[in-house]
Amino acid sequence: MMISRASLARWYRNRFLWVAVILAVTGGAVVLFRATGPDAQPADLQGQIVARMRTTLEQSNPEQHQHAGHTAQQATTGEQAKPAVICGVRVYGHEPAGATTLAEVRTVYGFHLCGVAGQGYPWDVAVKLAGPVILDMSTEPVGIRVVEATADTKFVDRLREMFPPKYAEVALKEALSDSEMADLRRRYDAAAGL
Structure with missing residues (x-):
């Protein structure tokens, strides 16, 4: 199977995009968990x-x-x-x-x-x-x-x-x-x- 340079570049761009999305979502979940945990301060x-x-x-x-x-x-x-x-x-x-x-x-x-x-x-x-x-x-x-x-x-x-x-x-x-x-x-x- 032959992969073109354009496909390879798109894959690398998307990979970084998905890593950024995953980090943002999990980071948000950690912040949300800390803000709503049992010892959370208003x-x-x-x-x-x-x-x-x-x-x-x-x-x-x-x-x-x-x-x-x-x-x-x-x-x-x-x-x-x-x-x-x-x-x-x-x-x-x-x-x-x-x-x-x-x-x-x-x-x-x-x-x-x-x-x-x-x-x-x-x-x-x-x-x-x-x-x-x-x-x-x-x-x-x-x-x-x-x-x-x-x-x-x-x-x-x-x-x-x-x-x-x-x-x-x-x-x-x-x-x-x-x-x-x-x-x-x-x-x-x-x-x-x-």
């Missing part, structure tokens, strides 16, 4: 703040949320296992407002709804920790302050004392989005073994 600042807020609240003890009068259910097994805290969050804003990286964020204002997921405890009977919350990101561990009424101050007045006006107004009207609530319930049921 690319946008808002997503990073939400992830940090949720992680901070879920890794803290219910007592660290500073809610008065709540105690967590104890596991019914022979050992005293710590029940998981599963949280849904909504960020109202952060300071400084002009921050462009998570490292620059000092304070986060938002809302949290957490369920203490003791094994076999359905959502409806779980201890819940909820309300407007402030995270002090400048400390380690992150400081958590919830807005609660005191003996001397009503809840709304306390909220306005603790939150800047633009975030306080949002906090009086909005809690979790429907999608965040659905995700919270799904993760709670999984943690509670339901």
